[in-house]
Amino acid sequence: MHRPCSILLGCLALLAVVDGGLVWHHRCQERLFAVADEVRRVTVAGLGLSDLCLATEARYTRHPAVTDLVVPFMDHPGAMDHFPTGSFWAAPVIVR
Amino acid sequence: MSFAKQLNLIDYSLSSLWRRRFKSLGVMVVFAGVIFLLASFQMTTKALTSLAAESLAFAPEITIQKMRAGRQESIPVAYQARLSEILGITAITPRVWGYYFNETKGANYTILGLDPLSMPLGDQLGRAIDQRRLPREHEVVLGRGVQGAASGSGSSIISLFRPDLSLKAMTIVGNFQPETDFLTYDTLFMGLADARDLFGLPPEMVTDLCVTVANPSEVATVAKKIASLLPDTRVVTRQQVQKTYQSVFGWRSGFASVCLLTALTSFIIFAWDKASGLTPEEKKEIAILKMVGWQTADVLALRFWEGMIVSLLSFVVGYTLAYVHVSFFEAALFRPILIGWSVIHPSIPLRPTVNLGETLLVLCLTVVPYLTATIIPSWRAAIIPADSAMN
Amino acid sequence: MSTALIELENVCKTYNQGQANQVLALRDITLTIAANSMVCLRGASGSGKSTLLSIIGCVFPPTSGRAAIAGKQLTRMPDRFLTIHRRATIGFIFQHFNVLPELTVLENITLPLMPLGVAPRQRKERAERLMEMLAISHRANFPARQISGGELQRVAIARALINTPPILLADEPTAHLDHPLSLAFMEIMRDLQASGKTIILTSHDRLITEHPAVERIIAIQDGKIYVP
Numbered sequence: 108m109h110r111p112c113s114i115l116l117g118c119l120a121l122l123a124v125v126d127g128g129l130v131w132h133h134r135c136q137e138r139l140f141a142v143a144d145e146v147r148r149v150t151v152a153g154l155g156l157s158d159l160c161l162a163t164e165a166r167y168t169r170h171p172a173v174t175d176l177v178v179p180f181m182d183h184p185g186a187m188d189h190f191p192t193g194s195f196w197a198a199p200v201i202v203r
Numbered sequence: 204m205s206f207a208k209q210l211n212l213i214d215y216s217l218s219s220l221w222r223r224r225f226k227s228l229g230v231m232v233v234f235a236g237v238i239f240l241l242a243s244f245q246m247t248t249k250a251l252t253s254l255a256a257e258s259l260a261f262a263p264e265i266t267i268q269k270m271r272a273g274r275q276e277s278i279p280v281a282y283q284a285r286l287s288e289i290l291g292i293t294a295i296t297p298r299v300w301g302y303y304f305n306e307t308k309g310a311n312y313t314i315l316g317l318d319p320l321s322m323p324l325g326d327q328l329g330r331a332i333d334q335r336r337l338p339r340e341h342e343v344v345l346g347r348g349v350q351g352a353a354s355g356s357g358s359s360i361i362s363l364f365r366p367d368l369s370l371k372a373m374t375i376v377g378n379f380q381p382e383t384d385f386l387t388y389d390t391l392f393m394g395l396a397d398a399r400d401l402f403g404l405p406p407e408m409v410t411d412l413c414v415t416v417a418n419p420s421e422v423a424t425v426a427k428k429i430a431s432l433l434p435d436t437r438v439v440t441r442q443q444v445q446k447t448y449q450s451v452f453g454w455r456s457g458f459a460s461v462c463l464l465t466a467l468t469s470f471i472i473f474a475w476d477k478a479s480g481l482t483p484e485e486k487k488e489i490a491i492l493k494m495v496g497w498q499t500a501d502v503l504a505l506r507f508w509e510g511m512i513v514s515l516l517s518f519v520v521g522y523t524l525a526y527v528h529v530s531f532f533e534a535a536l537f538r539p540i541l542i543g544w545s546v547i548h549p550s551i552p553l554r555p556t557v558n559l560g561e562t563l564l565v566l567c568l569t570v571v572p573y574l575t576a577t578i579i580p581s582w583r584a585a586i587i588p589a590d591s592a593m594n
Numbered sequence: 595m596s597t598a599l600i601e602l603e604n605v606c607k608t609y610n611q612g613q614a615n616q617v618l619a620l621r622d623i624t625l626t627i628a629a630n631s632m633v634c635l636r637g638a639s640g641s642g643k644s645t646l647l648s649i650i651g652c653v654f655p656p657t658s659g660r661a662a663i664a665g666k667q668l669t670r671m672p673d674r675f676l677t678i679h680r681r682a683t684i685g686f687i688f689q690h691f692n693v694l695p696e697l698t699v700l701e702n703i704t705l706p707l708m709p710l711g712v713a714p715r716q717r718k719e720r721a722e723r724l725m726e727m728l729a730i731s732h733r734a735n736f737p738a739r740q741i742s743g744g745e746l747q748r749v750a751i752a753r754a755l756i757n758t759p760p761i762l763l764a765d766e767p768t769a770h771l772d773h774p775l776s777l778a779f780m781e782i783m784r785d786l787q788a789s790g791k792t793i794i795l796t797s798h799d800r801l802i803t804e805h806p807a808v809e810r811i812i813a814i815q816d817g818k819i820y821v822p
Contacts, residue, residue: 495686
């Protein structure tokens, strides 16, 4: 019968192996991403993109970097912002 | 305190946790869950911020938009000529971009019309398109999210409504490559004339001007000059674009972090409450231990090891699961919250990084309060007099 | 000739000293107990015998007076050193056995050895010798809650002996045992005394107070030694 310490050590070793595997996976991914990054660089520069395509349903979530500052409230008076994105994103730095 | 003694105390702690395994496992599952949420949120926001920083490092140095009554409006192409006197500008590219709402699909598209050959790396833009060529007149390149919504997948024609409700048909000559999804998923890329035609813009108007500056260190100076030359415009620099994304996903400022910290605080209060109340069996156990020769310090060490084992295991498991969640599942739990509802959902390749400083931050926010919450009340238990075992 | 292992001189013990609920539990107790003897403390509930047992057992020091146990003065000894001295000198057998029910017999017996840093193998070897002596080897891996009262008491005895202390204290050891088990217990005590241990028992049980192995009875009444 193993002492409990050894079992704990075994569990920690198992976790270390899993985490080591994830580190290795991360390194492998980096190599793949390097190739994709080149294509993205060309896309952003060639098209003059200023924003990521994350949320497409409102102007200030699709293009937060170049949108009008009062756009969240421009649809009609009292319009609610695009929830939950509008609530979870901090205000643009210009406002501060 | 000898190493052999500590090993013995760890053995006893583990046995003790195993004897109360359902309770211990429950605490670990909840604790790991809280850490998973915190770490996932932190990794997701950091990954998104990094993605934006890396991807948008090649955004136009300066973008000029015209403003009237606080709103953006079309800018005359003639403004290009007024900028020619500013030294340092190597190219000015007029652009038409806007939004198109597809009522059938309920999706918003981004329409982008420009001549890319005047943009930096524009001559290589074909690499980002599967058919390796740029659209000519009446031709369009679609983002992959739009292709599916076009008139039947596999179709080579897409028709869009002009403002007067007449149809504009364009030939689809390619899709953007999958690795550009999080940049172009909703985009229709066409020539400048086609974009103007679609939006009903007069030929002398565009939506913005992209300015290329030769010397990156002169961008701010050039931007100031543009702003003073064209006071009715808004001048957005690349640095401002990047700052927007740094703050947008600032996890310390979002109310998601408030919710998560509330969950964490509740858990710590629960842990304190659990550690404060000793059952008669626990009191008896401690009295017996004291009677057979265990000291107060030994009992405290026992509680410390119990707390340490639970919290460290929970931390490692929670953090590992968070990494897997963000890396392999694109933070599926948080995406709907961070990015909201959307008809078009591009795949976003998140690359979480485990950073020592931020890991220590999560550790200090979770493990340290938990240990404090369990050890401090344990002091009361540890000073139970040995002779109470005799009663 | 036996030397005095336990020496108490004018020992007093007051609980809650200086407070409204102050209680004088022991008054001017003077006694010596020689090494390798078996003594029984007899007294009614509240007479102070448990307090006297606790002082002899190095659980707490006296409020005043001199108490020397196995050559060490207890008066004004800090709790940490008291624990260390108790660990090395005293084996306690409780009235209710006070065995942890969820631990196995082996784990219960080796409990006093854990904070000393004794390795698992050595702990097991020492426990196995005692279990064999007390005929409970077959119960080594059973949880304590699954064994009989008589076996529980032998577990308590084994635990008390694991550190090879020179002094054994047993508080009402036969209170929860039937007659045959009580007799068996006294035989074990006699054997331990023969091996060199000093044994102090507290009991009302005539089986113990009138047992031939008990060399001396000390009667306690109202916190004082009662001499009829």
